[in-house]
Amino acid sequence: MIKNKHGRTAALFIAPSFLPLIAFFILPMLAAGVLSFTSWDLLSPPQWIGLDNFRELIVDKDFLLSLRNTLLFIAGYLPLVYFLGLAAALALNRKFKGSTGLRAAYFLPVVTSWVIVALLWKWILNPNGGLVNSGLAAIGIEGPGWWASKEWSMISVIVPSAWKDLGYVMLILLAGLQAIPPEYKEAASIDGASKRQILFRITLPLLTPATFFVLVISLINNFQVFDQIWVMTEGGPEGSTSVVVQQIVKNSFEYGHMGYASALSMVLFLIIMIITAAQVRLQKRWVKYE
């Protein structure tokens, strides 16, 4: 049984994290799954209603809009945050004067609360005399309505999100870069490889485990994006930035439709799980460990 060669050892290694996660996450998730077949206002006992919640959500315009918005957000945010974080990690991977300070500077937005970052970006992107629009006006262009307009609101939340999170991507990728033995790069350099070749043939491939991680985690997290959008635009204007988790939060506690909210989160869960499982399956093709 080669497949289970280390069964007992593995159990000991896994149990300390697995058991708590089962107890405090999986079990409540299963409860939520059951609740998705009920109608529950939290104040009176849940009422069984079968598939009604699911029938409702398929035609729920607000939900469908929020799903579309969430996908748009990810499509814009993910490439932006990855490439910005990668650039920062590559640039700051060497020790030079001020590199520690710069790394700290890039990480500081990650640590700062969203309330503050949102205020800052609302001011930068203020349609009336904000930094960006004032700059545009100086060269004769009328700036867009940014977070106050339906068309530009999504970009107005994507950019601050990527800006704030790039330090976090940078941190992960830096740790990954640091784990690449310098001998590999030295050997290649001695062999006459150019910096560009080293980057694309050695560094980036060896960084694929960290990249895989960033990709999977970012997708899981940002399908559930909510806090920052709520602080910046409250899902508006006119629902142009409303996302799935906003629908879930609204329905759960505010409306007292906990059953419906659970059903929505089951659908979200399924979407995320399918995408993640596919990524895990596909990792053999492009992720190089060693």
Place this chain on the structure above:
Amino acid sequence: MLFPFLWMVSSSLKNSVEAFATPPTLFPKEPTLENYRNVFRLLDMPRLFLNSIVVSLVCVFLQLATSALAGYAFARLQFKAKNAIFLVYLATMMIPFQVIIVPLFIGMRQFGLIDSYVGMGLPMIASAFGVFLMRQAMLAIPRELEEAAILDGANHFRLFFSVALPLCIPTLAALGILSFMSVWNAYLWPLVIIFSPEKMTLPLALSNLHGENLTDWPMVMAATTIATLPIAIVYLILQKQIAQSFLTAGLKG
């Protein structure tokens, strides 16, 4: 990049008239410590800090330990249903917390853990994110380094403690920072499980500075600055570990 942090600090030093002046000023013309005084007047800071620090340190330590162990298992051990179990770990991250908070609360009540430190900390002692991160880090360790130890007759526990763990210091440090941030800022669960004011954590108490219709923003900025400092400190301490070169770590191990 530094701007929001600086702005937060400078807002916390402004009086309420200047705080809303347009255009906003970066450096307060009349800096005042009044907001900080108000925060200390309204909140029992020492107690809140103690609560937050104890819960954070304990949970971060446990998250690091349990994540490293499981990460090693996924990276180096062969066992049944490995991929399925890994997906179960990831699954715990795929559902918004608002949806599981009520079942979790009811479960905690069954064990008499409502309004307790243990009840607050338990959901944070393990982290699927941490397990994933450590798995990636351990997968990247060159096998040659372990082969030497295996030839010496080391079992997996020895391999874990003596070879794998030391080589993962940069990732552990990164995880330490991120875990600390997540536990320190944890909000929704402490909100719901803690009733007694003396058991509150700092972010929770911070939100109690918001009134229904009025919020004293400069004071909130002061409180937020205070609450952000420990994370910044933890980052500064641990980021040195991330910067440590692989070469040195490999030689010493």
Place this chain on the structure above:
Amino acid sequence: MKGITRKLWATGIAGLLVAGVGLVSNPIVAASKTTVNFFTFTAVPDHMTELKAMVAAFEKKNPTIHINIQSAAYDDYFTKLKTRVAGRQTPDTFELNYENFVTYAAAGTLLDLNKASAKDKTFKKATYYGKAYDVFNLKGKQLGVPSSFSTVVMYYNKDLFKAAGVAFPTSKWDWSDEAAAAAQLKAKLPEGTYADFQPTQFWEFYKVLGQAGGKFLSADKKTALFNKQPGINALTWLVSKTQNGYTPTKAQMGTMDDGAMFKAGKLAMHHTGIWMFDAYKDVPFGWDIVVQPGGVTPGNHFFANAVVASATTKNPAAAWKWARFMTSDPAAVKIRLAAGWEIPAISDKKALSIYLSQPVPANREAVFEALKFPVTPPVIRQQNEMQDTVNAWLEKALSGSVSVTEALNSAAKDVNAILAKE
């Protein structure tokens, strides 16, 4: 590396020890006392001291009862409350505002206080401001006692009025007077200053509807009536303020809210609640309040908060005593008024004179004048859903995406669907 590992272990064990000690050393309340929990949001953040003073006064009068204060900010309050109710940890006593009252009352969460109040020989219903008391009665059951009430008035910046040469508002004004003044102010005031702030949203809309002589819902709460002519007039009036540039758009407000704008001297007229008195105390310009100008008739908000008790509390008698004390006992009323912590919902005019005699704003009588023409909020069990639905259509009308009539008809259609599920 080894050093760090050791340090980590040490910290971990130390932390566990401290946590363990903390667990064990919970305060033990004297076994002979009855403990009653009180969950509040109105005391957060500025009035915890006053609340503790009320508790101290109560416990002195009732030595066998201990009140345990638990609090949360308003934005978190209902999440926490609902979780507690779902987990059968409902607080013995807690606060509700009227908008949320029906949801909890209809679900059977609240204790019928008539039983305890009937046994209480010194209790007189007339202590309370009549309307405030009745509003918390559902189908004959008294499910709460009012702790405070408030309303919305029109604030005005005297300096801006003087600079523009416009006469101050009076209590005789109606919409046309307000519109005329706004036009004059707009012509004279500098860019970035606005003549008349009144947002287009649910709470303003149902009040303005009342001023237009309309009703939001039918008496049996089964049909929406706000899309009839009075509703069209009301929404047109609101939307016109933004269209004419009297009320700033969200883009124009930028990162400031209306309170900040008024404080910065950027609003000449400002419709907002009396809870802003404290916030505006120290502004560098002269200001005062006046009853909001009426439409076809005057109409003003009537907001009320109540102290309620859990239907499953183990101490209903003690809960009643605290609820009654906190809301109407002269000692508690005095503490409240001295601190400017909302207006107690009592009928005793003499006690309320403390409120009237405070200097800023000068025209405090306007508050009680406003209450002569109250517009009660339309409140149903699915309150939040109805509010959000209406707000979404109002937003569309404001931005011009749909016409006023279209918005109201669509909103009425959606609200009727919600009412069908009540």
